[in-house]
Each structure stands twice: as structure tokens, then as C-alpha cells.
Amino acid sequence: MFDAIVVGARCAGAPTAMLLARAGHRVLLLDKGAFGSDTLSTHLIHQPGIATLARWNLLDTLRATGCPPLDRVSYEVADIRLEGCARGVEGQRAAYAPRRHVLDAVLVEAAIAAGAEYREKCQVTGLLYDDTGRVVGVEGRHGGQPFSERAHLVVGADGMRSTVAGLVEAPYTVEDPRLTCAYYTYFTGVPATLELHERAGAWVAAVATHDDATLLLAYFPQSRFDEVRADAYGAYLEQIRTTAPGLYERLDGREPVERLRGTGDQRNYFRQASGPGWVLIGDSGHHKDSITARGISDAFIQVESFVKHAGPVLGSNPERLDVALDEFAKDRDNTLTAGYEATLGVAQLEPHEQRLSLLRAVQQDAELTSIYFDTVAGIGSAGALYTPKLLALL
Structure with a gap:
């Protein structure tokens, strides 16, 4: 019997398995995909997530893969241009945008090194229950054969379309409409660090990643999704041309090095985080529009909170575990609600005059610019920006 079975081996599941295994727990890590496979993701990790990787002793491993640091940010909207760098957190001033097949492999290898048992290409199809209705394991198929395994806790870390969340019928506690659709691909010969471009009805970003891409x-x-997907690449290029003309000129007719990928299914929600014998971590329990690139960092935040609350009582009596899971759920919602609401605001794609006036004041001062980029990265609160210096400029 395992202490925990973790379903999903990416940014939420793999580090959950790693930290539990490092704490001495017997952990089974399952993923429906193959090791080192890619996934639909824009993969920018802001400084709080990078600081977490450093705490886990994985940042040097990530850097060794050749992923470039993003230590300079530019942001253009209307007549405003901000350029600088966040002040950072725990000594980490740079963001990184590792390809997901690289990042996820680093995390899975760390989980295995910590002692977790890992099974790839493993499909969970059901849950096991005891006589009280408590979840006590999983069943599914692996290598063409049925299997079942038992555990004190089943962790659903299997993404927005979570099988575990569906099987336990975890209700939405907060749900908002989809606001944007997004398309992306990769180019070489278009150097950038981290560039953000905004106008009414549009947002464009350029982010350096692996392989000089x-x-x-x-x-x-979101209202344009049907129109856009009818000619996705044409609409994509036109959005870049009209929102970031300088970036479009740098493309200079280059062809992408990979196919265009996109989605019109950027859901915004919180689900119930836990129940008897189960818990949801990462996108399975909370998802928001990717426009603010908070997903990976927020997954890491949830992982650390879950392990802090549940790790010490995992394997003890179920009542103590349930109390710990309730505390994790409260912590998740308290920690992530402000960022969720801020993301919904950005995803409206309507830069209003009040915000533009604020940004015109910010661009006059390098320190204010750094504080602003802190808020973009999810460091501190927006209130930190309202210093006497800013108020004097407004």
C-alpha cells in the first residue's frame, strides 16, 4: 500500500511526488503520457516559481539545460513603454521559460531520485472506495493490462480536464466565463528576452526559450474564437502586426519552426480542493487564463502548501488527514484568489484610462518600474506600487 498515489506527472504532480518521497513517504506517480512528452502550455515561470525551484535544489539543473534567463522585460501599451526588471524574490530576479518537455522531465527525474515509483503511459479509469465511501486507491490500465493500487491518499494533479476531479465529482466553487483564446508557435532568428505588447482586444508576447528559439x-x-480558428495562422500574424509592429518587422517573413498551437478553452475556476481520501493540486483544482502566466508558479505554491499541511499526517488516522486537507484548501483559496481576480482583469483585453494614467507615472521612474514588474510576476500585492513617489507623480 502506498502513502499517496499521484495522478499526473507534470508541474503539479511530479514535485508533489518528489517532496512526499523526500519526506520518507511511499509514493506512486502515474501519468497517461510518455516521459519527456510535450503539452499545450506557454511555459513562462515568473520569479516566485523560480525561487521555488531553487529551494528544491532544481534551479541549477534547469539552467544546465540551456534555458536562458529572462532578466529584462519590456511592456508596451498605448503611448507607454516600460523597460526594466523585477526586484525579484529570494534573490531570484530572472524569470525562465523552459520548454515543457524539458521542465517536466527535470521534475519527474527529481521525483524518481527521491524514491517515488513512476509509471508512464498509465491510464486511470476509476477510484477504489472503502465501505464509508472514502477513496482508498485507483484502478486503470498500464501496458495493456488492468491494474489497481491502494493508498492513504489519491492526489489528482492531472490538469484542467482532471480524471480524478471528474470521478469524485468535485464541484466548482468559483467559475467565470472564458475570456481569451490564444495561439502560439516558435521562431528562430528573432531574439528577445521577455516582451509584452497590449492594445484593446489584443495581447502579444515574445519569450526566449530553449534552442535559441x-x-x-x-x-x-474569446468572442472571436470561431473567426480566428478559421484562418488561425493568418489571424495570428495579423494580431502580431497590429499589436507589436516592431516585433512583426523582426519576423521578416520567417517561418515558424513548429506548427501553430492554440486553444479556445481557457477556463477560469476553483474546484473543491479535497474530500475523504482525495485532493486536487494544480490546474485540476484551480485554473485561470494563461495571459498572466501564473499557472506553473501557482502549481508550485499549491504543492508546497499541500506538503506542509498534509505531509506530517499522511499515513496517520484519516480524520487528521482530512483536517490537514481542509487547511490546505483554505490556504489555496486565500493565496490564489487575488491573482485570479487580477488575471480576469487583464484577460478583458481592455486597457482602461485609469490604468494607463498609472503606467504613465510608473514609466518615469526605474524603481517604480521594477515594483510594477514585481506585481506582474505575482510578487507582493498591487498596493506595494502606491508609494509616496508614485502618488506624487499621479
């Missing part, structure tokens, strides 16, 4: 993303209002 640049990730180029274009966001559209």
Missing part, C-alpha cells in the same frame, strides 16, 4: 503568443477575445 523565441515563443511568440497572440491572445484574442
Whole structure:
């Protein structure tokens, strides 16, 4: 019997398995995909997530893969241009945008090194229950054969379309409409660090990643999804041309090095985080529009909170575990609600005059610019920006 079975071996599941195994727990890590496979993701990790990787002693491993640091940010909207760098957190001032097949492999290898048992290409199809209705394991198929395994806790870390969440019928506690659709691909010969471009109805980003490639993303209002996907690449290029003309000129007719990928299914929600014998971590329990690139960092935050609360009582009596899971759920919602609401605001794609006036004041001062980029990265609160210096400029 395992202490925990973790379903999903990416940014939420793999580090959950790693930290539990490091604490001495017997952990089974399952994933429906193959080791080192890619996934639909824009993969920018802001400084709080990078600081977490450093705490886990994985940042040097990530750097060794050749992923470039993003230590300079530019942001353009209307007549405003901000350029600088966040002040950072725990000594980490740079963001990184590792390809997911690289990052996820680093995390899975760390979980295995910590002692977790890992099974790839493993499909969970059901849960096991005891006589009280408590979840006590999983069943599914692996290598063409049925299997079942038992555990004190089943962790659903299997993404927005979570099988575990569906099987336990975890209700939504907060749900908002989809706001944007997004398309992205990769180009070489278009150097960038981290560039953000905004106008009404549009958001474009350029982000340096592995192999001297640049990730180029274009966001559209969700209301345009059917129109955009009818000619996705044409709409994508036009969004770049009209929102970031300088970036479009640097493309200079280059062809992407990979196919265009996109989604019109950027859901915004919190689900019930836990129940008897189960818990949801990462996108399975909370998802928001990718426009603010908070997903990976927020997954790491949830992992650490879960392990802090549940790790010490995992394997003890179920009542103590349930109390710990309730505390994790409260912590998750308290920690992530402000960022969720801020993301919904950005995803409206409507830069209003009050915010533009604020940004015009911010661009006059390098320190204020750094504080602003802190808020973009999810460091501290927006209130930190309202210093006497800013108030004097407004």
C-alpha cells in the first residue's frame, strides 16, 4: 500500500511526488503520457516559481539545460513603454521559460531520485472506495493490462480536464466565463528576452526559450474564437502586426519552426480542493487564463502548501488527514484568489484610462518600474506600487 498515489506527472504532480518521497513517504506517480512528452502550455515561470525551484535544489539543473534567463522585460501599451526588471524574490530576479518537455522531465527525474515509483503511459479509469465511501486507491490500465493500487491518499494533479476531479465529482466553487483564446508557435532568428505588447482586444508576447528559439503568443477575445480558428495562422500574424509592429518587422517573413498551437478553452475556476481520501493540486483544482502566466508558479505554491499541511499526517488516522486537507484548501483559496481576480482583469483585453494614467507615472521612474514588474510576476500585492513617489507623480 502506498502513502499517496499521484495522478499526473507534470508541474503539479511530479514535485508533489518528489517532496512526499523526500519526506520518507511511499509514493506512486502515474501519468497517461510518455516521459519527456510535450503539452499545450506557454511555459513562462515568473520569479516566485523560480525561487521555488531553487529551494528544491532544481534551479541549477534547469539552467544546465540551456534555458536562458529572462532578466529584462519590456511592456508596451498605448503611448507607454516600460523597460526594466523585477526586484525579484529570494534573490531570484530572472524569470525562465523552459520548454515543457524539458521542465517536466527535470521534475519527474527529481521525483524518481527521491524514491517515488513512476509509471508512464498509465491510464486511470476509476477510484477504489472503502465501505464509508472514502477513496482508498485507483484502478486503470498500464501496458495493456488492468491494474489497481491502494493508498492513504489519491492526489489528482492531472490538469484542467482532471480524471480524478471528474470521478469524485468535485464541484466548482468559483467559475467565470472564458475570456481569451490564444495561439502560439516558435521562431528562430528573432531574439528577445521577455516582451509584452497590449492594445484593446489584443495581447502579444515574445519569450526566449530553449534552442535559441523565441515563443511568440497572440491572445484574442474569446468572442472571436470561431473567426480566428478559421484562418488561425493568418489571424495570428495579423494580431502580431497590429499589436507589436516592431516585433512583426523582426519576423521578416520567417517561418515558424513548429506548427501553430492554440486553444479556445481557457477556463477560469476553483474546484473543491479535497474530500475523504482525495485532493486536487494544480490546474485540476484551480485554473485561470494563461495571459498572466501564473499557472506553473501557482502549481508550485499549491504543492508546497499541500506538503506542509498534509505531509506530517499522511499515513496517520484519516480524520487528521482530512483536517490537514481542509487547511490546505483554505490556504489555496486565500493565496490564489487575488491573482485570479487580477488575471480576469487583464484577460478583458481592455486597457482602461485609469490604468494607463498609472503606467504613465510608473514609466518615469526605474524603481517604480521594477515594483510594477514585481506585481506582474505575482510578487507582493498591487498596493506595494502606491508609494509616496508614485502618488506624487499621479
